[in-house]
Amino acid sequence: xxxxxxxxxxxxxxxxxxxxxxxxxxxxxxxxxxxxxxxxxxxxxxxxxxxxxxxxxxxxxxxxxxxxxxxxxxxxxxxxxxxxxxxxxxxxxxxxxxxxxxxxxxxxxxxxxxxxxxxxxxxxxxxxxxxxxxxxxxxxxxxxxxxxxxxxxxxxxxxxxxxxxxxxxxxxxxxxxxxxxxxxxxxxxxxxxxxxxxxxxxxxxxxxxxxxxxxxxxxxxxxxxxxxxxxxxxxxxxxxxxxxxxxxxxxxxxxxxxxxxxxxxx
Amino acid sequence: xxxxxxxxxxxxxxxxxxxxxxxxxxxxxxxxxxxxxxxxxxxxxxxxxxxxxxxxxxxxxxxxxxxxxxxxxxxxxxxxxxxxxxxxxxxxxxxxxxxxxxxxxxxxxxxxxxxxxxxxxxxxxxxxxxxxxxxxxxxxxxxxxxxxxxxxxxxxxxxxxxxxxxxxxxxxxxxxxxxxxxxxxxxxxxxxxxxxxxxxxxxxxxxxxxxxxxxxxxxxxxxxxxxxxxxxxxxxxxxxxxxxxxxxxxxxxxxxxxxxxxxxxxxxxxxxxxxxxxx
Numbered sequence: 001x002x003x004x005x006x007x008x009x010x011x012x013x014x015x016x017x018x019x020x021x022x023x024x025x026x027x028x029x030x031x032x033x034x035x036x037x038x039x040x041x042x043x044x045x046x047x048x049x050x051x052x053x054x055x056x057x058x059x060x061x062x063x064x065x066x067x068x069x070x071x072x073x074x075x076x077x078x079x080x081x082x083x084x085x086x087x088x089x090x091x092x093x094x095x096x097x098x099x100x101x102x103x104x105x106x107x108x109x110x111x112x113x114x115x116x117x118x119x120x121x122x123x124x125x126x127x128x129x130x131x132x133x134x135x136x137x138x139x140x141x142x143x144x145x146x147x148x149x150x151x152x153x154x155x156x157x158x159x160x161x162x163x164x165x166x167x168x169x170x171x172x173x174x175x176x177x178x179x180x181x182x183x184x185x186x187x188x189x190x191x192x193x194x195x196x197x198x199x200x201x202x203x204x205x206x207x208x209x210x211x212x213x214x215x216x217x218x219x220x221x222x223x224x225x226x227x228x229x230x231x232x233x234x235x236x237x238x239x240x241x242x243x244x245x246x247x248x249x250x251x252x253x254x255x256x257x258x259x260x261x262x263x264x265x266x
Numbered sequence: 267x268x269x270x271x272x273x274x275x276x277x278x279x280x281x282x283x284x285x286x287x288x289x290x291x292x293x294x295x296x297x298x299x300x301x302x303x304x305x306x307x308x309x310x311x312x313x314x315x316x317x318x319x320x321x322x323x324x325x326x327x328x329x330x331x332x333x334x335x336x337x338x339x340x341x342x343x344x345x346x347x348x349x350x351x352x353x354x355x356x357x358x359x360x361x362x363x364x365x366x367x368x369x370x371x372x373x374x375x376x377x378x379x380x381x382x383x384x385x386x387x388x389x390x391x392x393x394x395x396x397x398x399x400x401x402x403x404x405x406x407x408x409x410x411x412x413x414x415x416x417x418x419x420x421x422x423x424x425x426x427x428x429x430x431x432x433x434x435x436x437x438x439x440x441x442x443x444x445x446x447x448x449x450x451x452x453x454x455x456x457x458x459x460x461x462x463x464x465x466x467x468x469x470x471x472x473x474x475x476x477x478x479x480x481x482x483x484x485x486x487x488x489x490x491x492x493x494x495x496x497x498x499x500x501x502x503x504x505x506x507x508x509x510x511x512x513x514x515x516x517x518x519x520x521x522x523x524x525x526x527x528x529x530x531x532x533x534x535x536x537x538x539x540x541x542x543x544x545x
Contacts, residue, residue, distance in 0.1 A: 062450065064446065064449065064450070081452075082449050082450045082451075082452055083452065084451070084452065086450075088450055090443070092443065094443055094444060094446075094447050096444060096447070096462070096465070096466075098465040098466070098468070098540075098541075099465075107447075107451060107461075108450075108451040110451075110457075110461075157451075
């Protein structure tokens with residue numbers, strides 16, 4: 001609880017000069033010259049097609065990928081490994097099937113005293129609206145519910161930064177919209193810094209303070225679009241549609257010379 | 267369960283009930299529960315068998331009446347002979363299973379977890395597996411003598427492979443995505459094993475243990491048939507030598523019953539261990 005504010009988010013300083021993956025055809029450049037500073041409590045969405053390295057970018061921030069040229073720092077200290085100050089939600093819920101919802105949410109709290117752990121766990125289960133399912137096993141949950149548990153698990157450690165890798169991509173359209181609203185509510189409650197990766201432009205414009213538009217091969221930042229208007233946002237309002245169209249056009253605008261046309265897997 | 271899924275399951279239940287009702291109304295007067303249907307043919311056969319044996323159609327030294335098989339078991343039980351043989355067989359199965367399962371667990375975990383150990387050991391073990399296990403008997407007898415050691419070695423061998431194969435594969439197949447979750451929460455190697463790998467492999471490990479136990483029972487029969495002076499298998503050989511078919515039948519029933527009971531126990535223990543998780 002710095003500055004008396006409830007769990008403020010962390011600030012991120014990202015500078016990735018080059019990230020390559022080995023492949024049979026030689027090294028593939030996945031990310032190149034990606035520089036981005038994210039303010040505490042900011043909600044940033046990264047949009048791009050498959051293969052633009054957006055997932056890799058998130059994994060670097062999470063500390064899951066450490067072999068790259070450049071540096072990422074969180075509140076001024078360099079990121080070299082995964083840490084409890086960052087929470088992550090993947091495209092799949094990745095819940096442990098042998099644990100109940102409660103124990104899944106409590107998974108990262110092993111070193112917290114028992115009473116505090118139970119209390120925190122209950123708090124986050126309540127926050128994602130799953131009180132009635134606290135002792136259910138994941139196979140009894142729907143996709144949306146599982147993803148909410150994953151969100152609660154990521155939040156339970158009270159991370160400074162929440163990293164979301166296409167968290168709603170596998171959900172149906174209606175559930176997805178509801179989850180986006182939930183996420184905004186959670187973000188406003190927790191004041192965490194959020195970096196969300198998506199290929200859904202509408203999702204990005206609906207959620208983000210700034211939308212980072214990425215291009216592929218190699219993945220690099222094309223444009224950073226600030227989304228100024230107030231929340232809750234109306235998807236059909238003119239300003240929303242204009243921003244959406246602008247980002248969409250950005251994708252289909254002629255590109256500057258591409259260095260390679262190798263097929264990169266995301 | 268989501269609302270949609272609930273509706274779905276209700277709809278499903280409805281149609282199942284409708285189906286059941288329609289079956290019931292079509293076959294009035296002849297509604298038997300399934301468990302009873304399953305008993306009709308076995309019970310009928312036993313009655314027929316009993317009748318044929320009593321009337322002398324079946325020679326008693328060839329196919330003794332079920333009642334005389336039951337009498338044989340009862341008499342041996344009263345005389346105390348039965349328990350001696352059952353206990354020695356159970357002890358052999360227990361010892362062989364424990365040794366085999368322990369070795370299977372050790373090597374399975376090692377080859378599953380350490381890639382180089384897998385490359386070194388797995389091809390050898392896989393090729394040993396293709397040797398029909400009974401083919402080891404002469405070698406075991408030569409090395410370990412005709413006493414208990416060779417029998418227990420044979421049973422251990424039987425129990426070893428299912429445990430080894432299941433555990434090794436299970437450890438190798440632990441979802442790397444779940445391992446990554448462990449990395450995110452900064453688990454050390456020990457916690458990674460205790461909190462992720464062990465629970466992840468448990469269901470398949472239990473499957474391996476259960477089939478290891480089943481094979482231990484198969485191998486104890488072989489071990490006891492091939493020279494022993496006690497155990498249910500010995501009873502069988504004895505019945506064969508002395509031409510008493512009732513004893514052979516009694517032994518078959520004892521093997522089946524003991525195997526069934528231990529499997530049932532293993533099943534209950536396994537289910538309790540796994541709890542309510544998805545299986």
